[in-house]
Amino acid sequence: MTAKKSLVFFTDMRTTPDLSLPAKLRLLMKKAGFERLELDKQFTAVKMHLGEPGNLAYLRPNYAKVVADYVKEQGGLPFLTDCNTLYAGRRKNALEHLDAAYENGFNPFCTDCQVIIADGLKGTDEALVPVPGGEYVKEAKVGRALMDADVIISLSHFKGHIETGFGGALKNVGMGGGSHAGKMEMHNSGTPAVNKDNCVGCGRCERHCVHGAIRVLRRKAHIDEAKCVGCARCIAMCPYNAVHSKWDEASENLCRKMAEYAAAILWQRPQFHISLAVDVSPNCDCEPNNDAHIVPDIGMFASFDPVAIDQACADAVIKAPVLADTYLTENMKKHPREGDPFGTMHPDTHWQIALDHAEKLGLGTRKYELVKI
Numbered sequence: 001m002t003a004k005k006s007l008v009f010f011t012d013m014r015t016t017p018d019l020s021l022p023a024k025l026r027l028l029m030k031k032a033g034f035e036r037l038e039l040d041k042q043f044t045a046v047k048m049h050l051g052e053p054g055n056l057a058y059l060r061p062n063y064a065k066v067v068a069d070y071v072k073e074q075g076g077l078p079f080l081t082d083c084n085t086l087y088a089g090r091r092k093n094a095l096e097h098l099d100a101a102y103e104n105g106f107n108p109f110c111t112d113c114q115v116i117i118a119d120g121l122k123g124t125d126e127a128l129v130p131v132p133g134g135e136y137v138k139e140a141k142v143g144r145a146l147m148d149a150d151v152i153i154s155l156s157h158f159k160g161h162i163e164t165g166f167g168g169a170l171k172n173v174g175m176g177g178g179s180h181a182g183k184m185e186m187h188n189s190g191t192p193a194v195n196k197d198n199c200v201g202c203g204r205c206e207r208h209c210v211h212g213a214i215r216v217l218r219r220k221a222h223i224d225e226a227k228c229v230g231c232a233r234c235i236a237m238c239p240y241n242a243v244h245s246k247w248d249e250a251s252e253n254l255c256r257k258m259a260e261y262a263a264a265i266l267w268q269r270p271q272f273h274i275s276l277a278v279d280v281s282p283n284c285d286c287e288p289n290n291d292a293h294i295v296p297d298i299g300m301f302a303s304f305d306p307v308a309i310d311q312a313c314a315d316a317v318i319k320a321p322v323l324a325d326t327y328l329t330e331n332m333k334k335h336p337r338e339g340d341p342f343g344t345m346h347p348d349t350h351w352q353i354a355l356d357h358a359e360k361l362g363l364g365t366r367k368y369e370l371v372k373i
Contacts, residue, residue: 005367006308007032010316012299013278025066025300029274031373032302037151037270039076045149046071046080047173049157049285050101050115053090057281057290059157061105067155067274068113076151080106080115082176083143084123085286086183086232088241094121118143122236123180129264133361136257140264141182152266154306156275158313160282160294163187164255165342165351167284168313169273169306170358174262180232186257188245191228192235194221198242205234205243255354262306263361273309275301277316282327282345294328294341295320307355307364314351317341 009032011024019027046067051058064080071078080101084092091097094117101107101115108114119125120143127147129140146152156172164171178186201219213227214234221242223234234243249257277298281290298316303309318339322328328341337343342351355366 003365003367005369006303006305006365007371008301008303008305008308008312008368009371009373010299010301010312011373013297022062022066025063025274026070028300028302028373029067029070031371033304034070034272034302035074037074037272039071039074039151042076042150043148044071044076044078044151044153045118045146046078046113046153046155047146047176048080048082048155049172049176050080050082050091050097050106051104051285052288053100053103054288055285055290057157057159057279057293058104058285059155059276061110063276064106064155065111067153068111071153078113080111080113081118081143081145083119083179083183084117084236086180086187086235086245087286088244089286089288093123093236116145118145118177119179120144124233124236126179126181131260131264132267133263134260136253137185137260137264140261141179141185142177142261142265143179146177146265151270153271154273156273157279157285158275158277158317159280159284160342160345161284161349162346163251163349164258164354165346165349166314166317168275168310170259170262170310170354173265173306174258174260177265178261180236181230182261184230184232184235184245186254186261187249188230189249189253191223191225191230191246192232192243193246194223195242195244196220198240200240200242202240204237204239208233208237251349252353255350256357259354259358259361259363262358263363266306266363271304271306273303273306275309275313277301277313280317292323292326294323294326294345296323303368305364305368307358307366308368311355311366312368312370314342
């Protein structure tokens with residue numbers, strides 16, 4: 001018996017005097033069945049990447065406004081949301097994260113809705129969520145605001161990623177939805193480490209470690225790995241970026257953990273997924289800069305299935321012509337991977353694993369029917 005295909009709706013980036021890109025996005029959402037969601041008086045999380053300052057490939061806030069306005073038309077209560085980052089940057093805590101978001105245009109004046117950082121001030125406001133069928137993660141550590149929401153809408157910028165091959169709906173929700181501890185669990189097979197050059201021995205990490213795993217000796221912090229449980233609170237508390245994840249998890253396991261986090265967040269919840277394959281940069285919007293996009297702008301996708309929409313976006317990029325003088329063309333000479341631009345750019349990644357594992361978990365299917373509007 002042939003497995004049922006999921007519907008993925010698509011529109012290109014061509015416009016007319018009577019049909020702008022924001023109008024096309026709204027039309028796409030409508031055709032894809034957005035109004036079937038029960039949104040009246042429902043807190044609706046629009047999960048998206050708010051962009052690391054310096055990067056200009058992130059989605060324009062105009063697209064977020066389209067989604068927020070449509071939610072409100074249906075009686076919903078939308079808010080834009082993301083979790084704090086694990087690495088040092090402009091989005092490691094909620095105050096700087098909000099500053100960065102506003103700087104990039106994600107503020108109520110531009111989007112007509114509020115921004116809520118899902119895992120709180122220091123990345124520690126988390127909900128512990130069982131993973132249905134989890135093999136690598138039994139209990140995901142998720143930004144609490146995401147779990148408090150009644151409806152999840154993912155608005156994703158589809159692009160390359162140095163650890164997962166590409167970033168789409170699964171990465172936006174799964175990796176992006178993890179708290180500090182959740183992100184460390186996905187990226188790290190062990191415990192955090194201390195950069196002794198940055199550490200000034202202030203003792204803040206020691207005071208906030210509830211497991212007694214940190215001691216400051218001779219003005220340097222030391223982590224007892226036998227006591228450490230990997231909660232990442234020390235990473236959140238360090239004002240000098242001296243405590244960090246080892247980033248040592250294998251790409252294959254990272255992809256599976258990411259899929260399991262997405263399953264924990266989305267399982268049996270009202271959801272809708274939008275992905276824009278535009279400005280398809282080689283790396284994530286977490287980078288403080290973006291390299292030239294590798295293919296021409298493709299279009300906008302929408303679906304109720306996060307697995308199918310990621311597969312459809314990947315297929316579209318694979319079929320697209322490669323632009324000259326890009327990171328992709330450089331890597332095509334060094335280590336080409338036939339028919340796989342993501343693997344060519346990032347040879348150690350295996351993006352298919354995330355889709356296979358998400359499909360195995362029952363989150364969706366890689367089989368889809370593309371409906372063009």
